Amino acid sequence: MKTKMPTLSEATRVVYKRRKNGTKSATNFLIGMKHNIKALGDLPVNKITRPMVNKMMDILKEKPYKNSNAVINQKMGYLRVVLQEMEEDGYIEMIKMPKPRPTKNSKVHYLTEDMEKDLLDYLYSKQNPNTWLAAEIIKCLIDLGCRVNELMNLENRFVDFENNQINFNDRKNDQAVAVPMTDRVQKIMKKCLSYSGRPTEKVFCGVNYAWLNAIWQKARKDLGYADKKFYTIHLCRHTCASRLVQRGVPILLVKDWLGHEDIENTMIYAHLAPKALHSVVDVLND
Numbered sequence: 001m002k003t004k005m006p007t008l009s010e011a012t013r014v015v016y017k018r019r020k021n022g023t024k025s026a027t028n029f030l031i032g033m034k035h036n037i038k039a040l041g042d043l044p045v046n047k048i049t050r051p052m053v054n055k056m057m058d059i060l061k062e063k064p065y066k067n068s069n070a071v072i073n074q075k076m077g078y079l080r081v082v083l084q085e086m087e088e089d090g091y092i093e094m095i096k097m098p099k100p101r102p103t104k105n106s107k108v109h110y111l112t113e114d115m116e117k118d119l120l121d122y123l124y125s126k127q128n129p130n131t132w133l134a135a136e137i138i139k140c141l142i143d144l145g146c147r148v149n150e151l152m153n154l155e156n157r158f159v160d161f162e163n164n165q166i167n168f169n170d171r172k173n174d175q176a177v178a179v180p181m182t183d184r185v186q187k188i189m190k191k192c193l194s195y196s197g198r199p200t201e202k203v204f205c206g207v208n209y210a211w212l213n214a215i216w217q218k219a220r221k222d223l224g225y226a227d228k229k230f231y232t233i234h235l236c237r238h239t240c241a242s243r244l245v246q247r248g249v250p251i252l253l254v255k256d257w258l259g260h261e262d263i264e265n266t267m268i269y270a271h272l273a274p275k276a277l278h279s280v281v282d283v284l285n286d
Helices: 007-021 024-040 050-061 069-088 113-125 129-144 148-151 185-194 209-222 235-246 251-258 262-273 274-278 279-283
Strands: 165-168 177-180
Touching: 007 024, 007 069, 007 129, 024 050, 024 185, 050 069, 050 274, 069 185, 113 129, 113 209, 129 148, 129 185, 129 235, 165 262, 177 251, 209 235, 235 251
Parallel strands: none
Antiparallel strands: 165 177
16 A cells, blocks of 8 residues: 555545546536535545445535435445545555435436447547557446456456456455356457466556546547436446346346345346246246
8 A cells, every 4th residue: 555645635636637528527526526525524535434435425415415315326426436546546445335325217328239339330430549449348348247447457367268257356345256258258358368478467458447438438429428427438337237137137147247245236227127027927827
């Protein structure tokens, strides 16, 4: 761990500078974190605990904020981003964040196959090494359902071609998960690993979240999704989960695939498989 510990406001400025893209979302991030800091206190980032974050969420529910659960969840998401980047920078170990507050009419957004094709075609059409690599990474995110930081930090030694799986040993809840590789993920991994040799070297070395997010935001604007708040990189993880459920994979297996600690986090996708639920009656009719 590094010695000079930034405060939450200092960490917020660092993250803002990295991700600043002139959009409304960057301004919302700053406003949201300002409220978080006022409710939580401008503490050194290594002093922030889960009970403190719970208390912060309670404060945001009261006057003068009177935030809805949806807004509170968004602000907690901003805090999570800041703490995750401080972890990547070597300042802290990520705390276990509270569960999101329940919201009315929660809708899970995901990439349809047409939306995915449009995005990938756009990136490949640029004929640029950066956008080409971004397209390859996005395909991995969609098929693996992992978090962006999990893929960015993936080391060569955790790609197991013999068993056709990737071992995510550093997941948010400290639970190791072996995720099978699709054909296209396997091809990408073989291609990327051929450029590097050391087992502890990252598969996608030289790139990070900020780099990928900048390319994603440009694509988002050019493809006409600039005003769609749901169109974030995390959409790839939702896409994987949604497709698994839609294609009949049991929700408990989806939970394990995503590395969720609590089944409640996975149940947001359950409504995408109504036919699977109706088919259960056949068992009772036998």
